[in-house]
Amino acid sequence: MPSETAAAIPGPRDATPHFFAPWQARAFALTVALSEAGHFAWTEWAEHLGARIGTATPVPDSATPGDHAEHYYLSWLAALEDLLRAKGLAEAALIRDLAETWQRAARATPHGTPIRFEAGL
Amino acid sequence: MPHDHHDHEDHSQLDDMTARVMALEKLMTDKGLVDPAALDAILDTYETRVGPRNGARVVARAWTDPAFAEALTHDATTAIHAMGFGGRQGEHLTAVFNKPGLHNLVVCTLCSCYPWSVLGLPPVWYKSMPYRARAVSEPRAVLAEFGLTLPEDTAVRVWDSTAEMRYIVIPQRPEGTDGWTAEQLEPLVSRDSMIGTALAGVPA
Numbered sequence: 001m002p003s004e005t006a007a008a009i010p011g012p013r014d015a016t017p018h019f020f021a022p023w024q025a026r027a028f029a030l031t032v033a034l035s036e037a038g039h040f041a042w043t044e045w046a047e048h049l050g051a052r053i054g055t056a057t058p059v060p061d062s063a064t065p066g067d068h069a070e071h072y073y074l075s076w077l078a079a080l081e082d083l084l085r086a087k088g089l090a091e092a093a094l095i096r097d098l099a100e101t102w103q104r105a106a107r108a109t110p111h112g113t114p115i116r117f118e119a120g121l
Numbered sequence: 122m123p124h125d126h127h128d129h130e131d132h133s134q135l136d137d138m139t140a141r142v143m144a145l146e147k148l149m150t151d152k153g154l155v156d157p158a159a160l161d162a163i164l165d166t167y168e169t170r171v172g173p174r175n176g177a178r179v180v181a182r183a184w185t186d187p188a189f190a191e192a193l194t195h196d197a198t199t200a201i202h203a204m205g206f207g208g209r210q211g212e213h214l215t216a217v218f219n220k221p222g223l224h225n226l227v228v229c230t231l232c233s234c235y236p237w238s239v240l241g242l243p244p245v246w247y248k249s250m251p252y253r254a255r256a257v258s259e260p261r262a263v264l265a266e267f268g269l270t271l272p273e274d275t276a277v278r279v280w281d282s283t284a285e286m287r288y289i290v291i292p293q294r295p296e297g298t299d300g301w302t303a304e305q306l307e308p309l310v311s312r313d314s315m316i317g318t319a320l321a322g323v324p325a
Contacts, residue, residue, distance in 0.1 A: 006259065007251040011244075012267045012318065018168075018242040023139040025168075028242075029160040030146055036163075037155055042212070046284035050231040059250055068249045070138075072233070077141060090148050098144035099137070106133040106140075115133055117147060 007058075011065040020066040024073040031080050040083060048086075052079040172241035173312035175206045176289055179239055180315065181306040183216070184294040194218070197289070206238045214239070217280060218291045219317075224271055226264070226279045226317035227288045228256035234282035236289050240312055247316065257281065267318040290314065292321040 010016075019025040035042050052075040059071050084090035105120030135143070149155045179201055183190040192200040197216040214236055217225040229235065230253050235243040246252050255263050260277045264270070271277065280288040292314040298306060301324075313319035 006255055006262065009246045009251045009255070009263065009266050010249050012246050016245050018244070020245075021138070023136075023142040025164055026142045026146060026160065028167075029163040030142070030149065030155065032163045033155040033159045034149065036159070039154055043284040046232055046234060049233070053232050056250075065245045069245050071250075072245075072248045074138065077138060080145065081141075084145070084149075089152070089154065090145060094148065095141065095144050098147055099140040102140045102143045102147075103135055106135040109133045111133055113133075115135075 007061050010063065010068045014065065016065045016069075018069075019073075020069040021073075024069060024076075027073060027077050027080060031076070034084075039089065040087060045079070045083060048079040048083045049076060052076075052082065167237070167242050171237065173239075173310075173315065174307070175204075175241075176236070176239035176312070176315045177307045177310035178303070179204060179206070179216075179289065180291055180310045180321070181303040183291050184306055185301075185303045190218075190291075193291070201239060201289075212236075212284065213286050215280075215286060215288050216291050217278070217288055219293045219320075221293075222275055224264075224275050224277050224317065225288075225290045226256060226260050226277055227282060227290060228253060228279060229282040230254075230257060231281075231283070234284055234287055236282075236287040239289055240315060244312070264318060267313065269319060290317040292319075295321050295323055297324050 019028070031045060034040065035045055053072070056071065056075050059068055063071070081090065081092070081095060085092060101117060101120040102115070103120065105117055106115050108119045109115045146155075146157070146160070150157055179193070182204070183193050189200065193216045197214040200216075201214055212234075217227075219225055229247075233243055233248040235247060252263065257279050260279050261271070264277070282288055292310065294306070295309055298309070309322040309324065311319055311322060314321045
């Protein structure tokens, strides 16, 4: 039994997936690919990820495994942005602009059609 | 994720996280820092080709090959690498052996370091805040949530992984498996038994 103040561990006996959304998988792969290409060492990555996880807001007790995965990968994504910014590889404003362009491209794209970046320019 | 559908019924919507990841991916690709094909290859590797079966082969061999078990004790990185399971992040591996009176449990309190090369990607609970916080402070309560209650006189040793050092638990070989081959033993070795939140399975 968990002690009274302890949050339950999500899904200890379930075979839950690792990724709960495609963006989580892409963020993971992008990080591994950048490290393998030599743009940062895995230890540097772990420091940034640990810093983000250490300051993340607690997950509510009612959180599902999917909520936990999202919470974890939000820290992951923020850590990746931190590290790329620290390395001078990606400026925050530029990431924001590109993200907004993708959002515009999506809104301009009918359902079921691949989203092209150019559609948001 | 909330999706805003009210006036865009027939158009696509991207949630913020998806758009941020797509932005990063495009920027890194446009700068020539990564190859999109490399991303696909990485996902294919971790989603389909690397998984806890690699670790199960290591454990089953340790149970049946005393020289290998000895090598694993002294230098797990080299012994496991020689089986073709190399770490992509250049991390070192340590094998910690369960024995009568001693149970090992692995956690990464800082983030989520995990021996990917032998276990694949970690389960959600391994990365969750409750597990990271409680595995060290109350390992027995944590194990109970996994349905594992150890004898009172069994010590629980908790290993905290780092980016440089990761751990694989070598569970005890189940009773009633004398004379079994490594191939017969492999299915008894679950992912959780190599993290320490379960024991190796009982032969059917």
